[in-house]
Amino acid sequence: MIQPTFVFLHALGSSHREWELVCRHLNGAPCIALDLPGFGERVEEGYADVAAMADDLADTIRRHRLTACILVGHSMGGKIATIVAARAAAGEIG
Known part of the structure; x- marks a missing residue:
């Protein structure tokens, strides 16, 4: 059985750091806390609309080859x- 990876997405104006404590308390479960385009360590990328952020997340899931x-x-x-x-x-993401 494949252990699913938790993928965390921050609130508007925040960053992946809002999830650090949560990830530490998941006892070694696989976790990825992301910065969405325009936030946190990706602030230099500038603003992205909702559709572009969703595309970015889908691309990240593919890039990490997450099957669950x-x-x-x-x-x-x-x-x-x-x-x-x-x-x-x-079926739009694969």
């Missing part, structure tokens, strides 16, 4: 996670 993941989002991150999950359910 649990998307966790706070506020805006939750919106992006929901869009990508809906795309995956519709």
Whole structure:
């Protein structure tokens, strides 16, 4: 059985750092906390709209070759996670 990777997405105006404590408390479960385009360590990339952020997340999932993941989002991150999950359910991400 493949252990799913937790993929964490921050709120508007935040960064991957908002998830550091959560990841530490997941007892070694695989975790990836991302900075969305325009935030955190990716601030220099500039603004991205919701669709571009969802595309970026889907690309990240592909790049990491995640075959099982649990998307966790706070506020805006939750919106992006929901869009990508809906795309995956519709077979649009592979």
